[in-house]
Every structure is written in structure tokens, then in C-alpha cells.
Amino acid sequence: MTNLILHHYPTSPFSEKIRLVLGYKQLAWKSVIIPAIMPKPDVLALTGGYRKTPILQIGSDVYCDTALICDVLEHIQPTPALVPESHGGVARVLAQWADTTLFWAAMAYNLQPKGAASLFDGAPVEAAKAFGADRAAMSTGMTRLRPADATAAYKSYLRRITNMLDGQNFLMGSAPCVADFAVYHPLWFSRKRVPVMAGILDATPAVLHWMDRMEALGHGKMEKYTATESIAACVDSTRASAPFDQMFQDEHGIPLGSRVTIAAENFGQEPTEGELVAATRTRYTLRREDARAGTVHVHFPRIGYVLRAVQGT
Structure with a gap:
């Protein structure tokens, strides 16, 4: 093994x-x-x-x-397969979009001052400062979305995800694929790690139900x-x-x-x-x-x- x-x-x-x-x-x-x-x-x-x-x-x-x-x-x-045989290319492209465009919009929304304060609630002030400095060093030269732009984009993406879930339990059918896991994790951060910011998900209940199905998969052994x-x-x-x-x-x-x-x-x-x-x-x-x-x-x-x-x- x-x-x-x-x-x-x-x-x-x-x-x-x-x-x-x-x-x-x-x-x-x-x-x-x-x-x-x-x-x-x-x-x-x-x-x-x-x-x-x-x-x-x-x-x-x-x-x-x-x-x-x-x-x-x-x-x-x-x-069970991560890449569906009939739509493998689509699944991979959707996953790449989620790991980049969706992720950065979601995180720019999540880590607005209220979200960042929630993430570091109870931690020393120095911990939040160190995290911010570390991530700033990692993102040198990147164009970062402003909170208002990120919020608008995130809302649009959530509506599009809802559309993908219309009539099916997962993004590309009856079973999760690589795209589901890539789309899920930035939304998980909103819901589980900065719940003070999770209200943005309430307008898309189909997304919340899908997230429940994803969470139920567990973490293995x-x-x-x-x-x-x-x-x-x-x-x-x-x-x-x-x-x-x-x-x-x-x-x-x-x-x-x-x-x-x-x-x-x-x-x-x-x-x-x-x-x-x-x-x-x-x-x-x-x-x-x-x-x-x-x-x-x-x-x-x-x-x-x-x-x-x-x-x-």
C-alpha cells in the first residue's frame, strides 16, 4: 500500500x-x-x-x-474517478479556472478587514501582521482585486455555479469530479474559516446544498x-x-x-x-x-x- x-x-x-x-x-x-x-x-x-x-x-x-x-x-x-471520461477536458479547464480566478476573487472578498479579524480572532496581533507580511511577499507583482470588485465578481461566480448545478447534484453530473473539489475549497473558506463573511452564500441555496454534499465526503483515513x-x-x-x-x-x-x-x-x-x-x-x-x-x-x-x-x- x-x-x-x-x-x-x-x-x-x-x-x-x-x-x-x-x-x-x-x-x-x-x-x-x-x-x-x-x-x-x-x-x-x-x-x-x-x-x-x-x-x-x-x-x-x-x-x-x-x-x-x-x-x-x-x-x-x-x-471513483476524478476526471470524467466524456468531459475530461471541460472538467480540467473548469478546475483551473476555480483554482485561479474564482479563488482570488473569493479570497479578496474573504480577507476584507472584517474577515481577517475573524480569522485571527483570539490570536496575538503579531500573528495577523506576520501572516499579512508573508502573503504580501508571496504575491509580489500580482494584481489583486479590490474588495468591492471582488465582492461583485464572487456573487456573479456563485450565480454561475448555481446554474451549473441546475438539475444535478454535482457540477458535471451525478458524481463529483476534479472541478467540484477545485470550486469547493474557496467557498469552504468563506463558510467555515471566516463565517462572518459567509452571508454571501445565502443568495445561492443550491450552492449551499452542494457544499453539504461535498463536505459529507469526509477526509478519508x-x-x-x-x-x-x-x-x-x-x-x-x-x-x-x-x-x-x-x-x-x-x-x-x-x-x-x-x-x-x-x-x-x-x-x-x-x-x-x-x-x-x-x-x-x-x-x-x-x-x-x-x-x-x-x-x-x-x-x-x-x-x-x-x-x-x-x-x-
């Missing part, structure tokens, strides 16, 4: 997306709680630079970005695990697993074996450096050495990430 180790924290919306996928597929997994903000020394020992949440670890393989994590879990446990144990599991892994698709697809003129960096296109642009050992149709894999974790293979999706050769190597 594959040992799935999810590095996450409770209030992370993207982590909730993956926790629900694990529940939908009834998978057993180990839970490593990580800090919400930097420093994250145990995370960086595994990723080499990438610091967004969550990451999925299987032995010495580390998977970054929830779009890729969903593909990995689909490969491990094909049923979770076992607590420590960061120390996860790093030891990486060291003890005999070898990294090969990517699903071995074919090399060169779009950059960078051969395998080159020293490269991979970083997100916008939010959280901290690069990971290593040896490029795979570049398939859908993903990149870097091999890197870490003093604590040993040899690690770090996997990224192509979409949303930038590959660059390290100069002078």
Missing part, C-alpha cells in the same frame, strides 16, 4: 481540496501539520524552495500543486505523522518512482540532465533548483540532494510553472 503523506495545515483552502479528494477516494494518509507562514525548514528540505501548501510526499517523491496531486491520486486510486518521520521516510526510500509518462517533450531547448530552476508563474515564486530528469507532456521532475532528506525527486505540473536553465552550468 502506498504511504501518502500530506503536508498541510487546517485553515489552508487548497489543503481542504486534497483532504476531500482523499475522502472521496477513501484513501489512508499520514498528516504532517506545517506552518502557515515562513520559515518552513522541514518543507524546504523536501522541496528545495517551493513553499506553497499542500505538498504530497510518497517516499522520496514530492508532488507540488494540487492539480498535479489530483492526477497522482487518480493514478493511485482510479475509482488520517493518521498523525511528524515532519521528522516524513523526512526519515524520504531518506529511507529506496528509489524515486518514475513519472507516469516517460516521453521527453522539449519546449525550451533544455536537455535532460541540465541544472534548472522551476517556479510558479505568479503567486509564491520561490524557485526550486535541481537536475531536470523528466519533462513530459504534463509535468517536470527535478532531482535534488538535501543534507537532511537525501535524494529527492520534486514534481511540478507544466501549467502554471516556469522552467529556466541555471546560467553558468
Whole structure:
């Protein structure tokens, strides 16, 4: 049985997306709680630079970005399926929209002063300031929606989601797919993490009923695990697993074996450096050495990430 180790924290919306996928597929997994903000020394020992949440670890393989994590879990446990056979492309495109456009509109709405105060209610003032500074550093150069614009957009998106649910229990039919999990998590943040802001959902009761159905999927079979144990599991892994698709697809003129960096296109642009050992149709894999974790293979999706050769190597 594959040992799935999810590095996450409770209030992370993207982590909730993956926790629900694990529940939908009834998978057993180990839970490593990580800090919400930097420093994250145990995370960086595994990723080499990438610091967004969550990451999925299987032995010495580390998977970054929830779009890729969903593909990995689909490969491990094909049923129930995340990607519908007849409308796979539509489901993936809708999920990408939800993880980007919908997410940023929802979060700009959620973290208005009233929502932020609710999120950090009872916490020291310094904690809220540190979180704000951390996220500002991650979003350098991004265009952020103003609250009024975000509110209007969020309301429109909720109405469109209602339209998608007309006559069916989930966005693309009688069963949830990858799009449902991607659409759900920013709305979950509104409803569960900043309930003072959840009134925006009341105008779309069909969305609330759908959210109840999604929540009922649960989180699978979770076992607590420590960061120390996860790093030891990486060291003890005999070898990294090969990517699903071995074919090399060169779009950059960078051969395998080159020293490269991979970083997100916008939010959280901290690069990971290593040896490029795979570049398939859908993903990149870097091999890197870490003093604590040993040899690690770090996997990224192509979409949303930038590959660059390290100069002078």
C-alpha cells in the first residue's frame, strides 16, 4: 500500500481540496501539520524552495500543486474517478479556472478587514501582521482585486455555479469530479474559516446544498505523522518512482540532465533548483540532494510553472 503523506495545515483552502479528494477516494494518509507562514525548514528540505501548501510526499517523491496531486491520486486510486471520461477536458479547464480566478476573487472578498479579524480572532496581533507580511511577499507583482470588485465578481461566480448545478447534484453530473473539489475549497473558506463573511452564500441555496454534499465526503483515513518521520521516510526510500509518462517533450531547448530552476508563474515564486530528469507532456521532475532528506525527486505540473536553465552550468 502506498504511504501518502500530506503536508498541510487546517485553515489552508487548497489543503481542504486534497483532504476531500482523499475522502472521496477513501484513501489512508499520514498528516504532517506545517506552518502557515515562513520559515518552513522541514518543507524546504523536501522541496528545495517551493513553499506553497499542500505538498504530497510518497517516499522520496514530492508532488507540488494540487492539480498535479489530483492526477497522482487518480493514478493511485482510479475509482471513483476524478476526471470524467466524456468531459475530461471541460472538467480540467473548469478546475483551473476555480483554482485561479474564482479563488482570488473569493479570497479578496474573504480577507476584507472584517474577515481577517475573524480569522485571527483570539490570536496575538503579531500573528495577523506576520501572516499579512508573508502573503504580501508571496504575491509580489500580482494584481489583486479590490474588495468591492471582488465582492461583485464572487456573487456573479456563485450565480454561475448555481446554474451549473441546475438539475444535478454535482457540477458535471451525478458524481463529483476534479472541478467540484477545485470550486469547493474557496467557498469552504468563506463558510467555515471566516463565517462572518459567509452571508454571501445565502443568495445561492443550491450552492449551499452542494457544499453539504461535498463536505459529507469526509477526509478519508488520517493518521498523525511528524515532519521528522516524513523526512526519515524520504531518506529511507529506496528509489524515486518514475513519472507516469516517460516521453521527453522539449519546449525550451533544455536537455535532460541540465541544472534548472522551476517556479510558479505568479503567486509564491520561490524557485526550486535541481537536475531536470523528466519533462513530459504534463509535468517536470527535478532531482535534488538535501543534507537532511537525501535524494529527492520534486514534481511540478507544466501549467502554471516556469522552467529556466541555471546560467553558468
